[in-house]
Amino acid sequence: MRAQDLAHEVAERLTHSGSPSPGPEARTLVSHVLGIEPAQLLIASVSPRQRAVVDALVEQRAEGVPLQHLTGVAWFRYETLAVGPGVFIPRPETEEMVGWALRELAARPIDRRRVVELCAGSGAITASIARELGHVELHAVELSPEAHRYLVHNLEGLDVDVVLGDMADAFRELDGTVDLVIVNPPYIPEAHRLLLPSDVLQDPAEALFSGADGLDAMHVVAEVATRLLRPDGLLATEHDDSHAPAVVALFEAAGFRDVASHDDLTGRPRYVTASAPSEDGRIGL
Ligand SMILES: C[S@@+](CC[C@H](N)C(=O)[O-])C[C@H]1O[C@@H](n2cnc3c(N)ncnc32)[C@H](O)[C@@H]1O
Structure with missing residues (x-):
């Protein structure tokens, strides 16, 4: 045939x-x-x-098995990543945020490109930054042991410090020295569990849901970014398309400056960027 x-x-x-x-x-x-x-x-x-x-x-x-679980691969920007049950399938919605990060990092001197990715999953974001930019110091943390196995595999051969653990405690040795914290945290409100299409529910629950309003992990991101970032460091975080005002308010309340909302390729508000809180502005967490 x-x-x-x-x-x-x-x-x-x-x-x-x-x-x-x-x-x-x-x-x-x-x-x-x-x-x-x-x-x-x-x-x-x-x-x-x-x-x-x-x-x-x-x-x-x-x-309802996701296509990516059947083939074992997902594409993200220029990356081909191994995926399967137990790890979040990277989505095109995240690609724009990585583009923003690459432009910001490229404008910095090469000794000011220390990057931490929280909630790294398959490693799509970190792998893209490593391969598309170069001259960058990368650290990535992931909580789920299953996802961490994919992370290690997908970042093999790249010079990345990969950690299995909770972002809340990660990389304390880097406190106050990081130039960019980038994250796609879990952000779906628990109550939406019953409304999601079946193939989204094939992603691990810890990659999707984050408390009653979907913002539990975002509060932790604000705390962790505040301790990790140097005074002129930057934050970029993805969020639910209905959460832009809440996420902007959350980072402003935490003392971040220049908090801005950005759209994804489909024109939906998808990620927020900000500058680290100034020394006297580290409040409200
Ligand atoms: C939405 S997925 C994003 C994965 C990947 N960064 C991407 O964009 O494809 C969120 C990831 O955060 C991880 N995670 C959830 N809570 C975490 C925590 N407290 N510390 C570190 N990772 C966490 C989940 O296991 C999941 O892999």
Whole structure:
């Protein structure tokens, strides 16, 4: 059978099962099983055994297993990251914040590029900064042992200080010396658990939920960034698209300066940036 015919058939089946992007998903699944690039589907053919594997994956996808868990990889900016159950699948919504961080770091001298990523998950943010910028000192912390295994794997070969632990206590030896704290913390209110699509719920709960209003982790981020940042250091944090005013208010109340809200690629408010609190402004936490 021709691979492109199978990809069409799979796309139809995924359409019926409610996939948001059946065509690209079908091409990804079929090329994954064949071990080729999607562009090569036009000239490839499929054996009966390969077809059986594709059929099994399509069934799992129809049952709500994320595409990235079936292929074992997720793409983020220029990175291809290993992912699976137990680690948050990096989202395109986070890519803009990384672009902001890269521009800010590039404008700094190379001895003023000490970066800490909190809540690092698969390592998408840190890997992007390491590979796209260079001359940067990177530290990353992750709480979940399962996610930490993916983090270590994805950052292999990059010069990153990777820690398994709670961000609340992380990197005390760096207090007052960090140039940028960047984080995509858990931020979904607990009450939204029942409203989420089934494939989002395949991400680990500790990556998603953060107390009744979704801001528990954000308060910890403000505390940790206050202790880590040097006086002219910067913070960037992703947040729920409905939380921009609350997150701006939270960091202003904590004494941060130049607190600004930014949109993601879809035009939704998605991340907040700020300058470290001045010495006399370290209040309100
Ligand atoms: C939304 S995910 C973000 C992962 C990754 N940075 C990304 O953007 O794809 C949040 C991550 O924070 C981790 N996490 C939650 N609470 C934490 C804490 N107190 N300290 C460190 N990591 C934490 C979760 O295990 C999860 O991997």
